[in-house]
Amino acid sequence: MKNLLLTAALLFVGFTTFAQTAFEKAMTEKIAKVEDHKTPDEFTALANDFDRIGTKENTQWLPYYYAAFATIQKGRILMQSGKTSELDPVAADAEKYxxxxxxxxxxxxxxxxxxxxxxxxxxxxxPMSRYMQESPIAQQALAKAQELDPTNPRITLLQAEDAYFTPEQFGGSKAKGQELFKKAVDQFGTYQSKSSLDPKWGKGEAENFLSQK
Structure with a gap:
């Protein structure tokens, strides 16, 4: 009986390990594609893939995190292409994830x-009609993030972007932005993610801004 129970326990542990490995493998493969993708359609497909992983696992937050992040990246591409009329539904999808x-x-x-x-x-x-509404919402979200995780370099990265693109008469400047990009790069050098699947993006973007004169 003891041998039977031991065998059953080992089988359970083996199955659990396999399931975790399968999840981590699927996530690792999809996360690697985030930086490779270049088009809105690619990011849509990737977000759907992460959503399916999340639905299958149903206890893991990271698939939905990356589904949202892929959707936001899609929005950034649309914004850079001048397709601002498409941003509201993209934001709604990101918020859902x-x-x-x-x-x-x-x-x-x-x-x-x-x-x-x-x-x-x-x-x-x-921007003209929504700045007064959305800017406080954005800043409150970033302040809450900083309260929860003060040394997170992605917080500093977003602060740097805000400063970099804000005119001096409104409190920003490229010089202030560059200082914060440097701080973000330094933080990336010491910040410890909680797991191999946790977010690590942002360092390359900070370094890219620092390289601009």
Missing amino acids: IAKAEALSPNNAELFILKKMTSGLRMMAD
């Missing part, structure tokens, strides 16, 4: 970072 992730991992700084980015997409859909 963030809500799913937040239900599994409340008070998560990484999700508040995404909330800040999503609010930025909504603002860029119509």
Whole structure:
């Protein structure tokens, strides 16, 4: 009987390890594609892939996090292409994924970072009329992220972008932005992610801004 119970326990452990490995393998493969993709359609497909992984696992917040992040990246490409009329539905999709992730991992700084980015997409859909509404929402989300995880370099990265693109008469400047990009790069050198699947993006973007004179 003891041998039978031991065998059953080992089988259970083996199955659990396999399931975790399969999840991590699928996530690792999809995460690697985030930086490779270049078009809105590619990011849409990737977000759908992450959503399916999340639905299958149903206890993991990271698939929904990356679904939201891929959707935000799609929005950034559309914004850079001048297709601002398409940003509202993209922001709505990102918020849907963030809500799913937040239900599994409340008070998560990484999700508040995404909330800040999503609010930025909504603002860029119509900057003149939405700045007063969306700017406080974005800043509150970033402040909450900083409260939860003060040394997170992605928070500093977003602060740097805000300063870099804000005119001096409104409190920003390229010089201030560059200082914060340097701080973000330094933070990336010491910041420890909680797992191999947790967010690590941002260092390359900070370094790219620093290389601009």
